Amino acid sequence: MSSYLIKTVAARCRDLRLESNEAQIDLAARAGISLPTLKRFEKSGRISAEGLLSVLHALGRDTALLEALREPAAAANRPSLAQVLAAAQNAGKPRQRARRRAIAITLHTLTNATSSNSRPVVW
Numbered sequence: 095m096s097s098y099l100i101k102t103v104a105a106r107c108r109d110l111r112l113e114s115n116e117a118q119i120d121l122a123a124r125a126g127i128s129l130p131t132l133k134r135f136e137k138s139g140r141i142s143a144e145g146l147l148s149v150l151h152a153l154g155r156d157t158a159l160l161e162a163l164r165e166p167a168a169a170a171n172r173p174s175l176a177q178v179l180a181a182a183q184n185a186g187k188p189r190q191r192a193r194r195r196a197i198a199i200t201l202h203t204l205t206n207a208t209s210s211n212s213r214p215v216v217w
Contacts, residue, residue: 100139103146108136110153125152 111121122132125148127141135141135149150156 104136104139107149107153110155121152125149
């Protein structure tokens with residue numbers, strides 16, 4: 095992940111904390127992380143994924159993250175993985191090869207005859 099993106103996320107979290115006029119010690123306590131962890135995150139962007147989610151939750155921005163990760167509307171029309179798996183289970187044993195098909199050619203087609211008793215010939 096680029097350091098620019100990491101530092102931008104850390105700076106935005108710091109700005110959100112300052113906008114709500116909250117001290118670092120208070121945010122760290124609400125997020126359930128240590129004060130040095132929060133200070134390191136705001137300064138360098140280094141934090142675990144769990145720590146980041148805890149900070150976002152404490153800042154009230156965890157739903158914004160989920161919204162950002164939502165699938166686009168075009169993907170909403172695709173079946174879910176559960177639907178695909180259910181369909182596969184209901185389909186039974188998958189086919190291994192194509193069925194043989196009998197070739198039916200009418201006598202009329204072979205001889206171009208116009209007789210009314212042309213019957214299909216199966217080969």
